[in-house]
Amino acid sequence: MSLTISRAFVDAIIAQSRAEYPDECCGAILGPVGSGTPTRLLPMINAAHSPTFYEFDPKDLLALYREVDDNDEEIVVIYHSHTETEAYPSRTDIAYAGEPGAHYVLVSSRKEIAPAIEFRSYRIIDGVVTEEEVSITE
Amino acid sequence: MSIEVRIPTILRPFTKDQKAVVATGSTLTALITDLDQQYPGIGDRLLENGALRRFINIYINDEDVRFLGSLEAPIKDGDSVTILPAVAGG
Helix, strand or coil: CEEEEEHHHHHHHHHHHHHHCCCCCEEEEEEECCCCCCCEEEEECECCCCCCCEEECHHHHHHHHHHHHHCCEEEEEEEEEECCCCCCCCHHHHHHCCCCCCEEEEEECCHHHCCCCEEEEEEEECCEEEEEEEEEEC | CCEEEECCHHHCCCCCCCCEEEECCCEHHHHHHHHHHHCCCHHHHHEECCEECCCEEEEECCEEHHHCCHHHCECCCCCEEEEEECCEEC
């Protein structure tokens, strides 16, 4: 298992996490159904506006799924940022992970590692977290 | 009265992998009761202590049921219901 993702998307997610700091940022990357390839980045509003929690706005969530269906796409990546802790799924991340087919990407901008940013990817299936390799394409 | 209910990936093990199923009920409570009779166990994934689970979103047409009376939300013929787990975490 691994995630292949373009440098442009990695940079965009990191930029979003900085722009929304100290709140967590979140979003999704869509791709053609069955491809497993992330091709379209959709930053989402963190309806929780919180440094310790994120939630896609319920109205935006419905619009997102409608769009995915209409365009024969799938949600390839669901990402969010951690601002004070490492880029590893928290207990709530695991409890609410509802897309067994998605790569869950976490970025961390915690100050202990500044100016570096952690960018890691996981599968979260039935409460089990499996980290996977990330290959970044230029 | 038959209502189309769209089922998210995570609940499809209950519906034999069907993306959409048909159920009946004139309120959301009645609809969930019918769904659970057809697909035993799915009700527990939607409700907790008799209320809608916090991180499950249910929509009637385009509206979040939390703005329509939650479990008391009325449903009429031709409505479509969509269930989506929240995308959320800490």
